[in-house]
Amino acid sequence: MTKMLQHSGYEEERLQRVAELLPCREVQAGMLLSLMGQPQQCSYPSIFIYGHRASGKSHVMQVLLKELELPHATVSCVECVSVALLFEQVLLSFFGCDAASLLPRSPSLSDFVRIYRQHCSQTPAKQTRYIVMEKAELLRDTDANLLPALLRLQELVDDNVTIILLSEIVWDKFRPNTGCFEPLLLHFPDYSKGELQQILSQDKHPSYSAEFYSSYINILLGVFYSVCRDLRELRHLAALNFSKFCEPLAEGKVKETDTHKLWRNIEPHLKKAMQTVYLREVSSLQWEQLQQMEERECGALRGLSAHTHVELPYYSKFLLIAAYLASYNPARTDKRFFLKTCFSYKINKFVVDSRVAPTASIFSQISSLVTLQLLTKVSHDDQLDAPKYKCAVSMDFICAISRTVNFEIIKYLYDFL
Amino acid sequence: MSKRKVKDDHLPVGECITQVQDILRERFCRQQLPDRLEGVEAQHKHLLELLKRTAVHGESNSVLIVGPRGAGKTMLLKCVLRDLLEEKEAQKNLLQVHLNGLLQTDDRIALKEITRQLHLENVVGDKVFGSFAENLAFLLEALKKGDRSSSRPVLFVLDEFDLFAHHKNQTLLYNLFDVSQSAQAPVAVVGITCRLDVLELLEKRVKSRFSHRQIHLLSNPTFPQYLERVRTQLSLPDRFPDQEFCQDWNDGVETLCEDKSVQDVLQKHFNSSKDFRSLHMLLMLCLSRVSVSRPAIRPADLLEASRLCFTDSKANMLHGLSILELCLIIAMKHLNDVYEGEPFNLQMVHNEFKKFLQRKSNSMYNFEQPVIMKAFEHLQQLELIRPVDSTAAKTQREYQLMRLMLDHSQIMEALQKYPQCPTDVKQWAMSAFG
Numbered sequence: 001m002t003k004m005l006q007h008s009g010y011e012e013e014r015l016q017r018v019a020e021l022l023p024c025r026e027v028q029a030g031m032l033l034s035l036m037g038q039p040q041q042c043s044y045p046s047i048f049i050y051g052h053r054a055s056g057k058s059h060v061m062q063v064l065l066k067e068l069e070l071p072h073a074t075v076s077c078v079e080c081v082s083v084a085l086l087f088e089q090v091l092l093s094f095f096g097c098d099a100a101s102l103l104p105r106s107p108s109l110s111d112f113v114r115i116y117r118q119h120c121s122q123t124p125a126k127q128t129r130y131i132v133m134e135k136a137e138l139l140r141d142t143d144a145n146l147l148p149a150l151l152r153l154q155e156l157v158d159d160n161v162t163i164i165l166l167s168e169i170v171w172d173k174f175r176p177n178t179g180c181f182e183p184l185l186l187h188f189p190d191y192s193k194g195e196l197q198q199i200l201s202q203d204k205h206p207s208y209s210a211e212f213y214s215s216y217i218n219i220l221l222g223v224f225y226s227v228c229r230d231l232r233e234l235r236h237l238a239a240l241n242f243s244k245f246c247e248p249l250a251e252g253k254v255k256e257t258d259t260h261k262l263w264r265n266i267e268p269h270l271k272k273a274m275q276t277v278y279l280r281e282v283s284s285l286q287w288e289q290l291q292q293m294e295e296r297e298c299g300a301l302r303g304l305s306a307h308t309h310v311e312l313p314y315y316s317k318f319l320l321i322a323a324y325l326a327s328y329n330p331a332r333t334d335k336r337f338f339l340k341t342c343f344s345y346k347i348n349k350f351v352v353d354s355r356v357a358p359t360a361s362i363f364s365q366i367s368s369l370v371t372l373q374l375l376t377k378v379s380h381d382d383q384l385d386a387p388k389y390k391c392a393v394s395m396d397f398i399c400a401i402s403r404t405v406n407f408e409i410i411k412y413l414y415d416f417l
Numbered sequence: 418m419s420k421r422k423v424k425d426d427h428l429p430v431g432e433c434i435t436q437v438q439d440i441l442r443e444r445f446c447r448q449q450l451p452d453r454l455e456g457v458e459a460q461h462k463h464l465l466e467l468l469k470r471t472a473v474h475g476e477s478n479s480v481l482i483v484g485p486r487g488a489g490k491t492m493l494l495k496c497v498l499r500d501l502l503e504e505k506e507a508q509k510n511l512l513q514v515h516l517n518g519l520l521q522t523d524d525r526i527a528l529k530e531i532t533r534q535l536h537l538e539n540v541v542g543d544k545v546f547g548s549f550a551e552n553l554a555f556l557l558e559a560l561k562k563g564d565r566s567s568s569r570p571v572l573f574v575l576d577e578f579d580l581f582a583h584h585k586n587q588t589l590l591y592n593l594f595d596v597s598q599s600a601q602a603p604v605a606v607v608g609i610t611c612r613l614d615v616l617e618l619l620e621k622r623v624k625s626r627f628s629h630r631q632i633h634l635l636s637n638p639t640f641p642q643y644l645e646r647v648r649t650q651l652s653l654p655d656r657f658p659d660q661e662f663c664q665d666w667n668d669g670v671e672t673l674c675e676d677k678s679v680q681d682v683l684q685k686h687f688n689s690s691k692d693f694r695s696l697h698m699l700l701m702l703c704l705s706r707v708s709v710s711r712p713a714i715r716p717a718d719l720l721e722a723s724r725l726c727f728t729d730s731k732a733n734m735l736h737g738l739s740i741l742e743l744c745l746i747i748a749m750k751h752l753n754d755v756y757e758g759e760p761f762n763l764q765m766v767h768n769e770f771k772k773f774l775q776r777k778s779n780s781m782y783n784f785e786q787p788v789i790m791k792a793f794e795h796l797q798q799l800e801l802i803r804p805v806d807s808t809a810a811k812t813q814r815e816y817q818l819m820r821l822m823l824d825h826s827q828i829m830e831a832l833q834k835y836p837q838c839p840t841d842v843k844q845w846a847m848s849a850f851g
Contacts, residue, residue, distance in 0.1 A: 008431060008709055034705040041439055042446050044701055050730060052737040052799075110520040110530060145580070149519040155448070156517065169800050170730035178579065178611060179486045184698060185730065190737030192836060226740040226781070227788060279787050392813050 005030055009038030010068055021063045023202070024195040025056050028188055032064060035184065036162075039070060039127035044184050045154035046163045048136075048171050051188030054231035057166045060188075061132050072130040077138040083146060087112040094129055095119040109149055116157045125160040136165035140174060148180040155181075190229060193221060199231065200238055208246065212256045216245050219263055223270045228278070237273060240284055244269050244291050316365045317401050320391065323375055324398045325412055327391040428659045431709050437666065440653060441704050445697040454496050455646070456636045457489065464497045464607075464632060471570050471605035472507035477597040479606040479627055481578065483613060484634030487694030490609045493634065494574065512560065512571045518580025524589045527581075528552055535560065535571070549588045550595070557602040570603040578608030582618035590619065594626035636691070643687050648674050650700060651714065669713045676716045682723045699726055731823060734799060735831035740842070741784060742792045743835065744770055747846045749802070749821045750828050760805045760818035763793050773845050790815070 005015040005026060010033070022029050036043050049057050065072040073093035080086040084107050091112070092100040099119050104111055131153070133139070139147045154161050163183075167174075171185055191199065197217055204213040220238055228234065245266045248254045254261045276282045282290075312320070366389065369375045375389045391398075402409040428436070443449040454461060470476040482490045502508045514534045521527040528549065532541055540559050546552040560568035573593055575581055581590055597604045608615075616624060638646065651670045657663040673679055686699060702722035703714050738746070748769040752761045767789055774783060796802050797819070805818040832838060832846055 006708075008435070031705075034708070035701075037438060037442060037705070038435065041435075041442050043442070044446050044698075050734075052734065055737070108520075108522065108526055110522070110526050113520055114530075114533070143522075145519045145522055152519075154446075156520065168734075168798075170734060172730060173800055181486075182694065182698065184701070185725075185728075187728065187730065187733045189733065227784065227792065229737065229739045274788060275785055279791055281787075394813070394815070 005033060007033045007038075009041075014067055018063055018067045021067070022056070022060055023199055024191060025060050025188075028056070028186070029060055029064060031186065032060065035186075036064075036070075036128065039068075041128070042154075042160045043128050043162045045161075046151040046165065046181065046183035047186060048165045048167070048174075048183040049186045049188060050167050050170055052190050052230070053168055054233075055188045055190055056231075057188050058132075058134055061164060061166065065130060065132070070130060071125070071127055072132060074132045074134070076134045078135050083107070083109070083142060090131055091115060091119075095123065109143075109145065113149075113156050116159070120157060120159040127160075129159070129161040130164060131161065132164045132166065134166045136167040137169045137174070139165075144176065147174065148176055151181040151183055191231060193225060196225075196229070196231065196234065197221060200234060203235065203238065205242065205246075209256065215259050215262075216242065216266075219245075219259075219266060220270065223267065224274065224278075227274065233278070236284070237270075237278065240277060240287055241266065241270060241273060312401070313365070314405070315362060316369060317405050318407075319362070319365055320369060320374060320393070321398060321402055321405075321407060321409060323369075323389060323391040324393065324409070328413065427661065430662075430712055433659050433662045434707065434709055434712055436658065437653065437707065438704065440657070441651070441700075444650065445701045445704065448492060450492065450495055450499060454489070454493060455649075456638060456642070457493055457634060460493060460632050460634060461497060464493065465500055467630075468497060468501050468572065468605055468607075469504070469507065471572065471603055472501060472511040473504065475570060475603040477600075477602075477604050478630070479594055479597045479608075480630045480632060481608040481610065481615060481627075482632045482634065483610055483615065485692065486611050487690075487692035488634040488636065489693055490611075490634055491576070492693075494607065494609065510569050512569055513574065514571060515574045516576065516581075518575070518577030522580070522584075524549060524584050527584075527589050531573075532556060550592050553592050553596065554601065557596065557604075560602065568602040570605070572605045572607065575606065575608045578610040579612045579615050579618055581608075582615070587620050587623050591623045591626070594623060597628075598626050638691055640684065640687055643691065644674055644680070644683060647683060647696065647700070650696065666713065673714055673716060673719070679716045679719050682719055685727070686723065695726075699723065702726070729827065729830075731801070732827055732831045732834070734801070735823075735828070736834060736836070738796075739792070740839070741782065741789070742796055743832075743838075744773070744782060744842060744845075745789070745792055745796065746801070746821070746823070746828060747832075747842065748773070750823075750825060750846070753821060754825075758820075760820050762818050763790060763815045766793070777841060 005019045006012075007015065015033075018029065019026055035047065049061075051057055062074070064070075065074075071094060073090045075086055075089050077086075080089075084103065087103055087107055088100045091103065094116075099115060102115050131150075133150075139150070149156065150163050153163055165183065171183070197214065200217045200220075201210065201214040204210050217238060220234065220241070224234060224237060245262065248262065248265050249256065254265075273287070277284065277287045366375065370377060370389065374391070374393050376392045378388050378390045398409060444451075464480070464482070467478050467480055471478050482494065484490045498513075502511070512535060514531050516527055516530060521530055531553075532538055535556060537556055537559055541555070544555070546555065557568055557571070560571065575593075581587070584590075593604070593606050596602060597606050612618070616627075616629075619627065648670055651673075652667045653663045655663075686695065689695075699719075699722050702725055703718045706718045706721070707714060735743070735746070745766055748766045749761060752759075752765060752769055767786065770782075770789070793802075794814075797804075801823060802819045802821050805820055829846065832843055
């Protein structure tokens, strides 16, 4: 089934191994190989590969460059907070550490090109050198001259070097104002459902049969495919939930072929996973621990967003409710609601028993609410004596809080009269 | 594969193909200089004469080569330099300094580069200069030969000239043009830029020292000339080792250019851009399909290469979205249609989506709000939607206003190609009332 990759410049066994390591990506690998040509031939100065996350862009590049033993430098733009790191990495990979040490303290592009030229005149490239830059969309945020210069690097250093940019953003959003050298655009299409099934089934567990595992993958895809097609996420979910899937089998209640019973067992579990692990509300560790416990014991699984309102002190909760009312009720209606029990001062109106005095500790709680991002500051930074705030929580959240302090907020909201 | 060394010098097919790839790759990727440049003879003559006057007769000059990207400005200059250096005197005397606006982003860096390229680092040593002008004058003075009273002619080539105009006070430009106007030393300043309005960028004092000489590369070939260009670019030179193969290949290229479907494709490319660079990209994609099993370029190769060049990237990305994300995009499209492009937020999109769900009886897409939020954030990460203003901290994420960066027709086209798109989703997209 795997089509053979063929190219005259490379050995057949190596290409065979490459094809085995890249399931469902033979077409793209073949295209790349034909563009790269034979190692000693020159290639197009820059190639831009775009596609969704986990569509295999980095994987294909790494496998090709490593298995075929081509000189390359892989740089992730996330790691290169300064260009010096990028230059160092490239010089190190191609010419060794003495070249990298020649770079001055805050090197400019000019220094990099000069050192590169110096060294490549001493050691000219017998094979095409490749510089692979992952997450290339971050290059747009660096100096304006870096991206256009990198695209033309072959011309600037007069060497057989090709830059390959990998990104999930399309090229139209990269183009600088006055234009630049246009790279060759290559698209890595997303995996189809069948291809996802094929790739995910390769992770099969040794003690179970392949058909059993692929029926599990089938069920998993049935639940998650309409929401998420990211291979990495699906693999993670598959790994986490497999033990639960095998549970009835391990307990001896069902056989391997009883797909309906297995489905009935796993489906509510997967639906719960979508609301928690998929959204990163709970960590994978917590999820696995949950699966160990009996169903009766576990109770409600508390996600990350559930934790915030349980731990606020008493007065902070009232401050938050007051802030919500002050933010969302129009000003003139306040008198109607709060004739007897209101304090009014510049910051916001406090709606509680008149026994509560505006002390400094109350004000400090306001700033801690801002840190928790439950309130946001809307006034300018230099207005120290009259800061204005706005409540930044949703209706459900504030209803939950007011329930914990036995305060019926609905009665006080203008929109609900 | 036996290498038959026959008297008419045949090479095995694999070897021929490798040679073809070598030659054509040099041409398309490394911008190898052709023997003769076509379509720019007048400009070539003009520039050559100008530089000859500097190199041989010691006259100072300045000129700007202006043309859109990929028009062949750098290639023109390189050809002129190659022809110029055929003259003995020019070769003996002329010094060249090549600066690039992308690399030398500062006048200080530029000056260091000039010093380096003139091989005067030792002469300068640790000297400290009061100003840029002093430094430059010192360098030019140091170039004076022993017996001659004037220094050697220097050619300054400034690539991406418009970027030098953004340096502080335009010191480098001012001083270079100043030297070219005064009788200090024979200097030729050649600027290469893609901006037609480059003179507007120069300060008054810099502009007045510039000779206002511009060479424009605004070639406007007709379609037959374009076809001829394609043919010459693909043809092998006469010095190819296997004559029979070379003849077959060139004949194949001729038939290719006469094919009707190929001409249609090339017409499409000609209509979108006439410069060399996009042509080279197209031909490179064709060339990559040539191999031992397919030793010639066929019309199908050109059609496929053209399809790759004209593909819509955003439509490709839409193809890979999940059904939920696609439904959100359709909801945004409906909002755009109803509210004529006003920005929206997640809550509005969710409400629109819920209207669709209410009409169908089954609850297959009834997802929770956080799951929808995650899908929305994924779209934002792909930059298919963008926030209206960048101050993201003030409002909650669900209420931040966004705009859709896709066109109505792009979405409809993507829906047609979407794999296994449910019919009710398609119908929802095509209905006029959301």
